Amino acid sequence: MAISLIRRLIxxxxxxxxMTVIVFVGVSVIGNPVDILINPDANQAERLRLIAHYGLDQPLWKQYLLFLQGLxxxxFGDSFVYGRPALGLILERLPATFELAISALLIAIVVGLPLGLYAGLHPHRISSRIIMSGSILGFSLPTFWVGLMLVMVFSVELHWLPTNGRGATAEMLGVQWSFLTRDGLAHLLLPAFNLALFKTSLVLRLTRAGxxxxxxxxxxxFARAKGLADRRIIFVHVLKNLMIPLVTIIGLEFGSLIAFSVVTESIFAWPGMGKLIIDSINLLDRPVIVAYLMMMVVLFVALNFLIDVCYTLLDPRVRLDAKA
Structure with missing residues (x-):
């Protein structure tokens, strides 16, 4: 087991x-941030000074080596726009994005798992067909449109929930969280539900198929022939065998919730990493873009590693050192 873990880490x-090569080259060959950062009326000397200050006059290979050294x-270097460490800017926004992604994932599991279980156990009931039709809507409706409709209905028309922002926060473990306050929780509900809609449909359909x-x-x-209760069959035998595909999907989808929450954060003005990366792309703020992309790479690699480990806990027949 230890050797297999070391091999996976390598x-x-x-x-x-x-991925550092792909990310760096892909970001560095796009445009020239100096064209955006510097005043168009600036003279050539000022322009050259700014290019040298940010190291953009160095060959691409040398910029990459400096990037690896910093990594x-x-x-990741200082932001061209904010003049602060790029990683620090992202880490400031990380708790808000994590809170939103975890809330959306919990909604997807709490809603999608029991509905999918019910639809799978009773496939011919009208209620099950309604549930499956609803899951198709969850896949089909665009996230930005659903977000706008949620704001229109629950904020503008009914005045039940706030339209944007994170609301009041409270500190826990040195980090500010919205779910710890009533106002923050009210601000969290709409964006979390909007982000969870697609994932809920995915969990629902996977559970039903499983x-x-x-x-x-x-x-x-055989379990039924032994006279075991339906509750025990469902929760011990059926759900246990559903866990491996569900763990795979839920683990990877958690990463996608963090990486692709840009639309939801933009609609609800949620102060997470999504808004920061959109602004950085518009301004060609390379250090922030590279830091964000590398953080996503590390996140997905770590999630895949954890999923492999979870396999061995859920099913002893699965081994990390198994070869296809």
Missing amino acids: QALFVILA MHGD VQEVLPQDYIK
Whole structure:
């Protein structure tokens, strides 16, 4: 087990190294941030001074080596726009994005899992067909349109929930969180629900498909022949066999919730990383863009590693050192 874990860690490091090349080259060849940062009326001397200040006059390979050197020390350089460390800017916004993503994932699990279980156990009921039709809507409706409709209905028309912002926060473990206050929780509900809609439909349909695949299996028939209660069959035998695909999807979807929450954060003016990265792309703020993308790379690699470890806990037959 220990050797397999070390092998996976080495593979993860190589993946991260390869992604540093792709991310750096992809960002560095796009435009010239000096054209945006400097006053058009500035003279050539001022322009050259700014280019040298940001190291943009260096060859691309040298910029990459300097980037790797900084990466090993957690230094992605200073933001061109804010004049502050890029990683620090992202870490300031990280708790808000994490809070939104975790809330959306909890909604997806709490709503999608029982509905999918019900639809899989009773596929021919009208209620199950209504649930599955609703899941199709969850896949089909654009996130930005749903967000606007939520604001229109619950904020503008009914005045139940606030339209934007994070609201009041309270400190826990040195970090400010919205869910700890009533006002913050009210601000959190709409963006979390908007972000969770697609994921809820995904969890629902995966659960239903898994239930219908497991129910005809011989061990389920044997459990029923032994006279086991339906509750025990469902929660011990059926759900246990659903966990591996669900853990895979939920783990990866958590990463996508963080990486692709840009639309939701923009609609609800949620002060997370999404708004920061949009502004940085518009202003070609390369250090912030690179720091954000590398953080996403590390996040997805770490999630994949944790999912592999969870496999061995959920199913002893799965081994990290198993070869295809």
